[in-house]
Amino acid sequence: MKSYRKELWFNVPSRRAFVNITEQVAHCLAESKIEEGLCLVNPMHITASVFINDDESGLHHDYERFLERLAPHEPIAQYRHNDTGEDNADAHIKRQIMGREVVVAVTQGKLDLGTWEQIFYGEFDGKRRKRVLVKIIGE
Amino acid sequence: MKSYRKELWFNVPSRRAFVNITEQVAHCLAESKIEEGLCLVNPMHITASVFINDDESGLHHDYERFLERLAPHEPIAQYRHNDTGEDNADAHIKRQIMGREVVVAVTQGKLDLGTWEQIFYGEFDGKRRKRVLVKIIGE
Amino acid sequence: MKSYRKELWFNVPSRRAFVNITEQVAHCLAESKIEEGLCLVNPMHITASVFINDDESGLHHDYERFLERLAPHEPIAQYRHNDTGEDNADAHIKRQIMGREVVVAVTQGKLDLGTWEQIFYGEFDGKRRKRVLVKIIGE
Numbered sequence: 001m002k003s004y005r006k007e008l009w010f011n012v013p014s015r016r017a018f019v020n021i022t023e024q025v026a027h028c029l030a031e032s033k034i035e036e037g038l039c040l041v042n043p044m045h046i047t048a049s050v051f052i053n054d055d056e057s058g059l060h061h062d063y064e065r066f067l068e069r070l071a072p073h074e075p076i077a078q079y080r081h082n083d084t085g086e087d088n089a090d091a092h093i094k095r096q097i098m099g100r101e102v103v104v105a106v107t108q109g110k111l112d113l114g115t116w117e118q119i120f121y122g123e124f125d126g127k128r129r130k131r132v133l134v135k136i137i138g139e
Numbered sequence: 140m141k142s143y144r145k146e147l148w149f150n151v152p153s154r155r156a157f158v159n160i161t162e163q164v165a166h167c168l169a170e171s172k173i174e175e176g177l178c179l180v181n182p183m184h185i186t187a188s189v190f191i192n193d194d195e196s197g198l199h200h201d202y203e204r205f206l207e208r209l210a211p212h213e214p215i216a217q218y219r220h221n222d223t224g225e226d227n228a229d230a231h232i233k234r235q236i237m238g239r240e241v242v243v244a245v246t247q248g249k250l251d252l253g254t255w256e257q258i259f260y261g262e263f264d265g266k267r268r269k270r271v272l273v274k275i276i277g278e
Numbered sequence: 279m280k281s282y283r284k285e286l287w288f289n290v291p292s293r294r295a296f297v298n299i300t301e302q303v304a305h306c307l308a309e310s311k312i313e314e315g316l317c318l319v320n321p322m323h324i325t326a327s328v329f330i331n332d333d334e335s336g337l338h339h340d341y342e343r344f345l346e347r348l349a350p351h352e353p354i355a356q357y358r359h360n361d362t363g364e365d366n367a368d369a370h371i372k373r374q375i376m377g378r379e380v381v382v383a384v385t386q387g388k389l390d391l392g393t394w395e396q397i398f399y400g401e402f403d404g405k406r407r408k409r410v411l412v413k414i415i416g417e
Contacts, residue, residue, distance in 0.1 A: 001140050001279050001417045003314035005385055036142035037276055038179060040316060040381050044392025046331045052239055053185045053231055058219035062228050063235070066210060071344060080336035089340050092331055096341070096376055098235055100330055103179050103242055103381055105274035107144055112272060114183025133390060135383035137315055137416060138276060139140045140279050175281035176415055177318060191378055192324045192370055197358035201367050202374070205349060237374055242318050242381055244413035246283055251411060253322025277415060278279045 004032035004136040007044070012126035015073070016094075018060045019121040021050075021132065025104075026111055028134045035109045037138015041119060042101035044131045047091035049098035049122035052113075067094045067124075091124035098122050106138055143171035143275040146183070151265035154212070155233075157199045158260040160189075160271065164243075165250055167273045174248045176277015180258060181240035183270045186230035188237040188261035191252075206233045206263075230263035237261050245277055282310030282414040285322070290404035293351070294372075296338045297399040299328075299410065303382075304389055306412045313387045315416015319397060320379035322409045325369035327376035327400035330391075345372045345402075369402035376400050384416055 006028045010019060025041055041050045053059065071093035076082045079089030102119060105112035113119075121132055145167045149158060164180055180189045192198065210232035215221045218228030241258060244251035252258075260271055284306045288297060303319055319328045331337065349371035354360045357367030380397060383390035391397075399410055 001314075003416065005383065005390070036140075038177065038274070038316065040383055042381075042383075044395065046392070046394050051235065053235065054220075056220060056223065058222055059228060059231055061219040062232065066232055070209070070348070080339040081332075081334060083336055084334065089337060092337055093340065093344055096329065096331065099238060099377060101381060103181075103240060105144065105179055105181075105272055107274070112144070112274065114185070114270065114272075116185050117183065131392065133383055133392075135316070135385070135390065138142065175279075177316065177413070190374065192374065193359075195359055195362065197361055198367060198370055200358040201371065205371055209348070238377060242320075242379060244283065244318055244320075244411055246413070251283070251413065253324070253409065253411075255324050256322065277281065 001137060002034050002139060006134045008132040009129055010121055011129045012123040015126050017123045017126060020055050020118055021121050022119045025119050025134055029106060029111060029136060032136045034106055034136050034138040037106045037136060039104045039106050039136045040101060041134050044133050047088050047095055047125035048130060049095045050102050050132060051098050051122055052102050052117050052119055054116055055118045088125040094124045140276060141173050141278060145273045147271040148268055149260055150268045151262040154265050156262045156265060159194050159257055160260050161258045164258050164273055168245060168250060168275060171275045173245055173275050173277040176245040176275060178243045178245050178275045179240060180273050183272050186227050186234055186264035187269060188234045189241050189271060190237050190261055191241050191256050191258055193255055194257045227264040233263045279415060280312050280417060284412045286410040287407055288399055289407045290401040293404050295401045295404060298333050298396055299399050300397045303397050303412055307384060307389060307414060310414045312384055312414050312416040315384045315414060317382045317384050318379060318413045320411055322411050325366050325373055325403035326408060327373045328380050328410060329376050329400055330380050330395050330397055332394055333396045366403040372402045
């Protein structure tokens, strides 16, 4: 069994954004030389998400609006987590809705994705350096 | 290490439905001859979900009502994704709430599920042929 | 390839609670002697969740309030699942929002977690004995 590990670093200039990382994950897989296996992709932070969906700006607008409706950033004081001095309680909630991680099949040395499946880093508390872990195991 | 891959095809006649696919996944596992490992099951589409919960029609009604309340299909024009000519923005949101994929342990050649755990294909934009990927790795 | 399996048992005295199980999962990993691989952690029940987030009581209060707002326990009669004699339809919904499982990378014999990532058992229908499955594969 082979295994591969890489950290991808991001510094999103806004509080929230969706960044397409499919190419970077595909590059990791090529580097790993793994042909058959599983590829785990997860943020190493608890106010961000890795998820798979469509690379379409209208949809990203809809996600943003949906998440803000369910767990609005303001007023900050509505969340007990923010009593600790933080202002990111909403980001912890948004990340749970969108999910932490994806596991992608690796087949014949490629990410085994459907036609429209794209891997995104979902940032909900940006403006600082944060990491995504790519771990691949297989043969 | 062994690996196994299969596509399961579905054509759900309604827009939304929950289809129990536990038996089909168990059949894949038997075919794979893998005794110990991990089994990934995911739709290859971004308006569908694979999730684990109860095979009880009242609960499925509750899920349907819950998801329609959070992200209603209509009015179509409330979503910017639908400006592209699509009418399925709600399906992209519903799938994020229910999750994309499940990873199931494989132990002694069986899906290592609890008593009530059943694997479902959750369709949110049906009436056409769509695929679920089953990828198993192990020994 | 090595594989490891363990059941962790919980009996949460309240209906809902978040229990930090990171140490117990790390103990499983040490027992497994696996150095590189993937670690799956999932409840074997459909009214509970395993998720990764912050061990901060204010945030847990915020999650509880958020989940009760989206899928309130009462009135019981609002859910068709509860017509079966159950009173836990809300727990089935809450678990879908928080997610079923986590997959954690194993690197150099350790859970490859970010600084603040902690693994939680999320109970939404407690007061009885329930199990979490830890399955690790790798080398």
